[in-house]
Amino acid sequence: MTSFPHPSTSESGPDEDPDRDDPNREEQAHAYCLRLLTARARTRAELEGRLTQRGYTEPVAQRVLDRLTEVGLVDDEDFAEQWVRSRHLYAGKGKRALADELRRKGVDAEVITTTLADIDAGAERDRAEQLVRDRLRRERLDDEPGSDLKVKRRLAGMLARRGYSQSMALDVVTVELASERERRRV
Known part of the structure; x- marks a missing residue:
């Protein structure tokens, strides 16, 4: 009769969570998340990524994140x-x-x-106008031909990099540039 060795409790199969029975590992992950949340609010995905980088298994990360979500620290x-x-x-x-x-x-x-959806088009345009006005106050406006075109490109580029649509950016820049030129004439 052939005898087979009993499975060792220290070996884990591919589907088992090696950290399941280690409450210290979960508490370490929890403490790490709390430290991260102390610095600033973070999304669940951000915390999950950081836990993965630190080598925590997915089940441990999910339990910790579920716990933090339940108490309202991750929303x-x-x-x-x-x-x-x-x-x-x-x-x-x-x-x-x-x-x-x-x-x-x-x-x-x-x-x-x-x-x-909470940001309406009017509020977005108002913010773009304020940004352009602030930048125009520091801008040197020459009377040379083509100088307005350079200023328009620069300001429209600034708005585009901040996520404003091209049509809105060009419209806002044109209106505000004309307004600033008028203000400086007076």
């Missing part, structure tokens, strides 16, 4: 609202740039659409 919708409000107000970002930033942070497309 992608709230994160998206705060991010959009802050980046639109302080960095002057347009809808397109904000959507790209949120996508890179792992926010769901539906949440992005809902969050960006």
Whole structure:
């Protein structure tokens, strides 16, 4: 009769979670997430990526993230609202740039659409006008032929890099440049 060795409890199969019975590993992951959240709010995807980089298994990461979500420390919708409000107000970002930033942070497309719906076209245009006005005040406006074209390109490029549509950027720059020239004549 052939005897087979009993399976060792230290060996784990390919489908088993080696960290399942190690509560210290989960607590370490939890503490790490809390440290990250102390610095700034983060999305679930960002935290999951950081845990993966640190070598935590997916089941451990999911349990920790579920726990943080349950107590309200991880909330992608709230994160998206705060991010959009802050980046639109302080960095002057347009809808397109904000959507790209949120996508890179792992926010769901539906949440992005809902969050960006709060920014109406009027508010976006007002912010673009303010950005152009602020930049024009520091701009040297020559009376040389073609100088307005250079200024328009530079300002439209600034708005485009911040996520504003080309048509809005050109319209805002044209109106604000004419207004600034009039202001300087007086």
